[in-house]
Amino acid sequence: MLAALDRDDPLKAEDQRVDVAARWAIWRAEKARRAADDRGAGVSAAAVFEALSRHLPADAVVTVDVGNHAYSLGRYLESAGQPVLMSGYLGSIGFGYPAALGAWAATGGARPVVTVTGDGGFGQYATELTTAVKYGTPIKHVLLDNHALGKIAKEQRAGDFPVWHTDLVNPDWAAYARLCGATGIRVERRDQLDAAMTELFAADGPALLCVEQDPELL
Template sequence: MKAYTRKVEKHVPIHPEYVAAVLDELADEDAVFTVDTGMCNVWAARYITPNGRRRVIGSFSHGSMANALPMAIGAQFTDRGRQVVSMSGDGGFTMLMGDFLTLVQYDLPVKVVLFNNSSLSMVELEMLVAGLPSHGTALKNPDFAAVARACGAHGVRVEKPKELAGALKSAFKHKGPALVDVVTDPNALSIPPKISAEMVTGFALSASKMVLDGGVGRMLQMARSNLRNVPRP
């Protein structure tokens, strides 16, 4: 897991794993994390350190999208003095973006850390391992930090790794609702602990279809983004 969280100062777009690792380091010891269904589940499971005091809440059994922000609202209403962090995917956040106004309306100090890769990445990965080229998973996102500021909240956009820690610290210090819009790598793959032959076959098939359809560049970008996951002696 450390392959994606070290020596990343110049990696743009930012590794989502690095975002989760820095968030784990800077968040309160008793923080409540709410995680969107999809890749945010994976990053939280791999990088948020349990200590007996933190809580991680998600839609783990049902798998409903856009759950992180509504759950964060409920958690913050329960205890206004406790740090609540919504680990939101861009797909989930945009589905219920109006709920961000609830934070402003009731001055709930929820901190939204938005993993913005302009993609429904978990759906795309499921399509790839099933042998299907991705289709309909790309998103045309606005500047979410600007949207947050327009709503009357604290908003900051992060595009470089060296800006991340400062942006999170400023959001955590802010007394009201805050959103940190982190532009993350759309080619980052969640490599499962065990890879089956069916997964390899499906991915190879979808990759071949993408290359034959003119997507050589996309596959090269994906390879560059994930080669660091290959174990080295």
């Protein structure tokens, strides 16, 4: 198409592929740096989505909840064309897991369904895991656990307010999943991610991978 354009046309397109490729290389290097960042307080979001990008089935449908993890997914997940369903931040924390149930029903179970949530959102609909177990719904769930409503705390700081009532007391989500009859997996270090992702996607039926996340490494 570029060759077909009139070279004297002031509106002709410029080939920006070289510049885009260079910027993409810069961003990938930055993502790799962030993925390797480790303060000893949990796993960085960049590392989680770097691993998920490599393990995500090509025909998967992804749903994402509301929170800091959704921003991190947008920054770091390298989709190979998999659709991502989100609520558009319409005051809808808790959207992720019910949306995954809906995506499974809408596809007739013909496609893998993966949901990404935080602990705050999933905590509001956690008993829906028993629905998935009851109907054998093989949703693969990646839960980033920072023990807080992290997005709300971030907004409070941005407004120069004290952080107020955003911390959460959670169960061990992997143990909770097993009590519900699902597969439960727990990760506390980056070097555990690959094996955990392999186990998650190989599991029969619903499975939950809880990642202890560093709340500062978004």
